[in-house]
Amino acid sequence: MKKITFGKQLILSCLSILFISFSCSRSVTDSPEEKPLIIEDIPKITTLYPGGFGVTNVTLGGEIKEKGNAKIIKKGVCWSINGDPAIENNNYKEDKVDSEGQFYFALTNELKPATKYFVRAYYETAKGITYGNTISFTTGATSTIKLPVNIFPTSVTLRGEVVQGETESRTVGFVYSTKSNPTVNDNKITKDIFGSASYEMVLESGLKPNTIYYVRGFVINRNGEYSYTEEKQFRTTGYFGPARGYVVYDKGETTDGWRYLETTSDLSIYNGKWGNTDKSVTETSSDLGKGLGNTERIVLSIPQGECAARTCYNIILNGFSDWFLPSTEELLIAMQSLKSINIYIKGRLWTSTERDRFNAYSIIYNETSKVYEVSTGHKELNLGVMPFRRY
Numbered sequence: 001m002k003k004i005t006f007g008k009q010l011i012l013s014c015l016s017i018l019f020i021s022f023s024c025s026r027s028v029t030d031s032p033e034e035k036p037l038i039i040e041d042i043p044k045i046t047t048l049y050p051g052g053f054g055v056t057n058v059t060l061g062g063e064i065k066e067k068g069n070a071k072i073i074k075k076g077v078c079w080s081i082n083g084d085p086a087i088e089n090n091n092y093k094e095d096k097v098d099s100e101g102q103f104y105f106a107l108t109n110e111l112k113p114a115t116k117y118f119v120r121a122y123y124e125t126a127k128g129i130t131y132g133n134t135i136s137f138t139t140g141a142t143s144t145i146k147l148p149v150n151i152f153p154t155s156v157t158l159r160g161e162v163v164q165g166e167t168e169s170r171t172v173g174f175v176y177s178t179k180s181n182p183t184v185n186d187n188k189i190t191k192d193i194f195g196s197a198s199y200e201m202v203l204e205s206g207l208k209p210n211t212i213y214y215v216r217g218f219v220i221n222r223n224g225e226y227s228y229t230e231e232k233q234f235r236t237t238g239y240f241g242p243a244r245g246y247v248v249y250d251k252g253e254t255t256d257g258w259r260y261l262e263t264t265s266d267l268s269i270y271n272g273k274w275g276n277t278d279k280s281v282t283e284t285s286s287d288l289g290k291g292l293g294n295t296e297r298i299v300l301s302i303p304q305g306e307c308a309a310r311t312c313y314n315i316i317l318n319g320f321s322d323w324f325l326p327s328t329e330e331l332l333i334a335m336q337s338l339k340s341i342n343i344y345i346k347g348r349l350w351t352s353t354e355r356d357r358f359n360a361y362s363i364i365y366n367e368t369s370k371v372y373e374v375s376t377g378h379k380e381l382n383l384g385v386m387p388f389r390r391y
Contacts, residue, residue, distance in 0.1 A: 040125070041068025043100065047077070047121040047132040052106065055113045055140040055227050060093070061104035062121020062132055072098040075123040077105055083118050084134050113142035114164040114196070141170050145217035145229040149252035150202075152333075153209035153238035153340045157252075159200040160217040160229070162193050169194045174201065175228075176215040184218070184226055209238030209341050238341045240265070243320040243389055248337035249330075256289060258390040261326075263334055264317060267345060270385035272311055274350050275302045277379055280357040286328035291388055294352035295324035308350045312387040323387040325352040328361045328374055330388060335363055335372040348377070349384040 044065045052059035060077040076094025078085045085091065093105040103121075111117065117139065121132040141164035150157040158174045173190030175182040189201050207213065213236070217229035234252065241247040241262035249261040275281070281301045284294040298309035309325040317323065326334065328351040335345055348364040355361055359376045362383055366373050377383060 038069070040127070041066065041070045042130075043067040043070050043072070043123065045075075045121055045123055045130060045132040047119060047135050048102065048104075049135055050119060050137045053137075053140055053221065053223055054225070055142045055221070056109050056111045057107060058111060058137065058139065059104055059106050060119050060121075061102060062123075063102045064100040064123060067100035070125055072100075073124045073126070075103060075121070077119055077121050079117050079119040081115065081117060084131075085118050085120055086131070087122065087129070111139050113139050114168070115139050116165070138165060138168075140221040140225075140227060141165075141168065141219045142227065143172055143217045143219040143229055145174070145215070145232055147252050148215065148232060148234040151234050151237055151250035151252055152248070152337050153236050154207045155202060155204045156207065156213075156234055156236065157200055157202050158189070158215060158217075159198070161196075161198045162219050163196045164193075164219075166195045171220045172199065172218065174203075174215050174217050176203070176213050178211060178213060180214050181231060182214055182216055183228075207236050209236050211236050237337060242391065243318045245318075245389070246334075246338065246341075246343075248334040258289075260391055261330060261334065262389050262391065263338075264323075264387050267338075267343070267386060270308075270311055270387065271382055272308050272350075272385055273306045273382060274354075274360040274377075274379040275307045275309070276305050277358050281354050284327075284352060284354045286351070286353040286361065288327065288329045288333065289390075291326040291330045291352050292324045292390065294327055298325070298352060298354075308383075308385045309352055311385055315387060317387070320389060322389050322391075324389070325350065325385065326388040327351055328353040328363070331363045331386065332372055332374065334386065334388070335365070339372070345384075345386075347384045348375070349386050350377075 046063045048061040050058045050060050074094050074096045076092050078087045078092035080089045118134050118136050120134050122129055143162045146159040148156050148158055162172050171190050172193050173188055175186050175188045177186040214233045216231050218226045237247045237250050239247055245262045245264045247260050247262050251259045281298050295309045295313055299313050312323045312325045315323050331351045346365045348362050351361045353361045355376050360379050362375050362377050363372050364375045
């Protein structure tokens with residue numbers, strides 16, 4: 001009887017062990033599998049050297065490599081005038097394309113000319129923003145054109161200004177043509193400029209009298225590109241003015257109430273004395289633009305008698321009564337301008353510029369050197385008189 005009981009207990013014990021083993025086996029098998037820990041890749045980013053340089057334009061970019069399983073939220077470029085730019089500076093461009101490889105952003109009129117900038121490419125993932133290396137670049141120079149001045153029948157002074165780095169040197173210049181929008185394929189004149197500066201160039205050949213020309217300034221940037229300015233135009237002198245006389249000079253703009261100098265059309269109808277030698281006429285200038293003031297002083301100082309300045313001051317010609325005796329510089333300019341259109345005045349003419357109580361300045365043609373020269377003469381000599389007017 002005891003043996004039977006022991007046998008039952010043994011059987012029950014074995015069954016219990018099997019049940020427990022089976023239960024444990026099912027609990028392991030039936031539980032959900034735990035996901036393995038995934039480590040997100042860290043892409044590499046490189047800032048590309050800027051391209052497509054212009055005065056205020058540039059193309060910035062970067063390159064993402066080894067993206068792997070990383071999720072790119074956005075990528076872009078940022079720039080500043082200080083080192084290591086960041087997007088917090090608000091100077092950036094970006095997109096939200098999740099991709100690797102090269103990417104570019106074009107900046108148009110968003111930069112200052114002749115300015116050094118720093119740029120970095122970047123990307124953003126769930127872990128934050130990663131920046132690439134910092135690269136510096138300098139935008140191109142810019143030039144502007146001013147009004148042409150000192151316009152004669154065959155010459156003109158062209159003026160401009162260039163803005164560039166203090167240590168940079170570039171070739172600047174002007175292109176001109178009788179047609180609008182001239183380019184380097186037309187006529188040009190150049191010079192090299194160091195740093196930012198204003199400049200002027202005298203164009204003394206290749207121009208025709210009484211002709212309209214169009215002109216643009218330019219600067220040659222590092223990539224060899226010609227950056228042009230706006231267009232200006234001028235008309236060479238040598239044409240007839242409102243009083244039917246020769247326009248011999250154009251300042252290029254109206255200042256002090258006048259711009260043009262005009263002579264009479266008949267260049268040989270007047271002659272006379274400069275004035276008497278009783279007293280000196282003080283403060284007569286030889287400068288351009290001073291002839292009218294000189295004439296008024298002479299007329300007031302010499303109220304009577306023969307006087308070249310009064311002859312000019314009193315005439316009425318072709319409806320105009322604003323004539324005067326030119327200063328030394330004004331008459332010299334006129335004689336040279338007339339010569340350039342093949343009109344030679346070979347006599348000796350008075351100016352309104354006094355040298356001293358007994359003498360005044362005149363202009364004479366030197367037959368040997370073939371140029372006009374300033375000379376002096378006694379005030380009571382009878383010399384030619386050429387009336388001028390300005391408007």
